[in-house]
Amino acid sequence: MVATNLKLNSVHLPDISQELYKKNKEINETLAQTKLLAEQLSQEKKKIEIILENIIDIVIFTDENEKILLINKAFEREFELSKKSVINKPLSQIISFIDDQKILSLTELDSIIESKLHDTKVTKLIKISGNKNIYGTVGISVVANDQNKKRTILTIHNKTKEHELENMKLDFVSMAAHELRTPITSIRGYASLMSEELDEHAHLPIQDWKTLIGRISTSSEQLLALVENLLNVTKIEKGIMSLACKVEKWDQVVNESLEMFKESASAKKLILELKNPDSTLVAYVDKIRIEEVLNNLLSNAITYSTPNNTVTIQIKKDTNWIHTSIKDNGPGIAKSAQKHLFEKFFRVAGPLEQGSKGNGLGLYISKSIVEMHGGKISIDSDEGQGATVTFTVPCQKL
Amino acid sequence: MDSPKRILLVEDEFFIRDLYDRYLKKNGYDVVTAIDGEDGYQKAMSTSFDLILLDIMMPKMTGIEVLEKIKQDGSIAKNTPVYLLTNQVQQSIITEAFKLGAEGYLIKAQLLPKQIVEEIKNIFKNKQPQQEIAT
Numbered sequence: 001m002v003a004t005n006l007k008l009n010s011v012h013l014p015d016i017s018q019e020l021y022k023k024n025k026e027i028n029e030t031l032a033q034t035k036l037l038a039e040q041l042s043q044e045k046k047k048i049e050i051i052l053e054n055i056i057d058i059v060i061f062t063d064e065n066e067k068i069l070l071i072n073k074a075f076e077r078e079f080e081l082s083k084k085s086v087i088n089k090p091l092s093q094i095i096s097f098i099d100d101q102k103i104l105s106l107t108e109l110d111s112i113i114e115s116k117l118h119d120t121k122v123t124k125l126i127k128i129s130g131n132k133n134i135y136g137t138v139g140i141s142v143v144a145n146d147q148n149k150k151r152t153i154l155t156i157h158n159k160t161k162e163h164e165l166e167n168m169k170l171d172f173v174s175m176a177a178h179e180l181r182t183p184i185t186s187i188r189g190y191a192s193l194m195s196e197e198l199d200e201h202a203h204l205p206i207q208d209w210k211t212l213i214g215r216i217s218t219s220s221e222q223l224l225a226l227v228e229n230l231l232n233v234t235k236i237e238k239g240i241m242s243l244a245c246k247v248e249k250w251d252q253v254v255n256e257s258l259e260m261f262k263e264s265a266s267a268k269k270l271i272l273e274l275k276n277p278d279s280t281l282v283a284y285v286d287k288i289r290i291e292e293v294l295n296n297l298l299s300n301a302i303t304y305s306t307p308n309n310t311v312t313i314q315i316k317k318d319t320n321w322i323h324t325s326i327k328d329n330g331p332g333i334a335k336s337a338q339k340h341l342f343e344k345f346f347r348v349a350g351p352l353e354q355g356s357k358g359n360g361l362g363l364y365i366s367k368s369i370v371e372m373h374g375g376k377i378s379i380d381s382d383e384g385q386g387a388t389v390t391f392t393v394p395c396q397k398l
Numbered sequence: 399m400d401s402p403k404r405i406l407l408v409e410d411e412f413f414i415r416d417l418y419d420r421y422l423k424k425n426g427y428d429v430v431t432a433i434d435g436e437d438g439y440q441k442a443m444s445t446s447f448d449l450i451l452l453d454i455m456m457p458k459m460t461g462i463e464v465l466e467k468i469k470q471d472g473s474i475a476k477n478t479p480v481y482l483l484t485n486q487v488q489q490s491i492i493t494e495a496f497k498l499g500a501e502g503y504l505i506k507a508q509l510l511p512k513q514i515v516e517e518i519k520n521i522f523k524n525k526q527p528q529q530e531i532a533t
Contacts, residue, residue, distance in 0.1 A: 181485035181507035189417040
C-alpha cells in the first residue's frame with residue numbers, strides 16, 4: 001500500500017508542482033497586471049485631476065441631495081471661496097443661478113436650455129451669484145451611480161467679460177443714437193420752420209433767415225463731427241488710421257477751427273479768444289486729423305462753459321514744439337477722474353455726466369491723433385476752476 | 399376767451415429750446431423756458447403750469463430727477479401733467495419715468511415741431527395723445 005502510495009505520489013508530485021508553478025506564475029502575472037492597471041488608473045486619475053484643476057471653466061459635482069462633493073480651482077478663483085468652505089454644503093447655500101431676477105432651482109436651470117452637447121445641457125447666459133457675481137452659461141449633466149443615486153455635474157463657462165463688453169456696446173449704440181438724434185432734431189425742425197414760414201408768407205427779417213440757416217449749418221457740422229468720431233474710433237481700434245503730414249501755418253489751422261464754433265459760442269454768449277496769434281508759426285501735421293483734435297477740444301470747452309464767459313486759446317512755441325492750450329470756465333474735473341479722461345468711453349461721473357453731450361470718444365481720439373504726431377496731450381483742472389487742455393504738435397518733420 | 403395755457407419747457411439744447419419756444423408761442427401758448435434740470439425744477443416750484451415738457455439728458459439735474467422731485471407730496475407741481483420731450487428711448491428710463499408719474503413722452507427726432515404742437519393740443523383736449531413707440 002505504502003509502496004503504491006509512494007508510487008502514486010511520485011507520479012503526481014511533479015504534476016502538482018508544475019500546476020503550482022503555473023498558478024503562481026498566473027497570479028504573479030495577474031498581480032503585475034493589476035499593479036499596472038492600478039498605476040494606469042492612478043495616472044488617469046491624476047490626469048483628470050490636472051484637467052479638472054486647470055480647466056478654465058468652473059466644475060461642481062453634487063450628490064443626490066444637491067450637496068457639493070467636489071469643486072475645482074476655477075470655482076475657488078472665480079467665486080473667491082476655498083474648497084474647505086464649500087464641500088458638503090448645499091449648493092444653494094453657496095451659489096444661486098439667476099435668470100431675469102428669479103432664483104432658479106436645478107430643475108428650472110435644466111429647463112432654460114440653449115443647446116445640448118451629448119448628455120450635457122447648456123443654459124443660456126445667466127447670472128450666477130455667489131461670494132462674487134458672474135455671468136455665464138451653465139452645463140448640466142446628471143449621472144446615476146450603482147445605487148441609482150443621481151449626481152449632478154455642473155460646469156460654468158464664465159462670460160462676465162463678454163457680458164460687460166456686450167453691455168458696453170449696447171450702451172454705446174444707444175448713446176450714439178441719442179447723440180445723433182439731437183442735431184437731426186434741430187436740422188429737421190429748423191428746415192420745417194423755414195418751409196412753413198414761406199408757406200405762410202410771413203415776413204421774417206433777412207437776419208432771422210440767416211440765423212435759422214446758421215443753426216441748420218451748425219447742427220450739420222455737429223452731426224458730421226459725431227459721425228467722424230465714430231469712424232475714427234473704428235480706425236484707431238483697427239490700427240488703420242494713417243497721417244498725411246505737411247507743413248501748415250498753425251495760425252490758420254486754429255482759426256479755421258475757431259470759425260466753425262462761432263455760432264455755438266455766441267449762442268451761449270461765449271467769447272472765443274485767441275491769445276498771441278503768430279502768423280509765422282508752422283507745424284508739421286495732418287491738417288484734417290489735427291483739426292479733429294481742435295474741434296473736439298473746442299466743442300468740449302464750449303459745452304462745459306457757463307454762459308457769458310471766455311474760452312481762451314493760447315499758442316506757445318519752444319524749440320521743436322508748438323503748445324496749444326484751450327481753457328474753459330466750466331465746472332472743472334475732479335483729480336480722480338482726470339487720469340481716466342483720455343480712456344475710451346470714459347465720461348466724468350456726477351452732474352456733468354448725466355447731462356453731458358459727450359460720448360466718451362473725443363478725448364480718446366484726440367490723444368491718439370496727437371500721439372501719432374509724436375506730441376503729448378494733458379489736462380490741468382481743479383474742481384470748480386475750469387479746465388485747460390494742452391497738446392503739442394511738432395514744428396517740423398521728426 | 400380762455401387765458402392761454404401755461405407751459406414750462408425744460409430743455410438744455412439751445413437750438414431745440416428756441417425752436418419749440420417759437421412754435422408754442424406761435425400757437426398761442428404762454429411759454430416759460432428753463433435751460434437745465436435745476437432751472438426747470440426751480441421754475442416748476444415757483445409758479446403753476448398747465449403742462450411741463452421735460453427733457454431727460456440735462457446738466458445739473460436729469461429730467462428723471464426733476465420728475466421725482468416735482469411729484470413729491472406737497473409739491474406745487476404734483477398734479478401738473480408732465481410729458482417727456484426727449485430723444486432718450488431706452489425702455490428702462492421710459493418705464494422709470496412712467497413709474498414716477500410722467501403722463502407720456504414724445505420723441506423729438508421722430509416728430510416735427512408742428513406735430514409736437516398737435517400732440518400738445520391733444521393733451522389739452524384731454525385726448526390720449528398718440529404715444530411713440532420706443533425703437
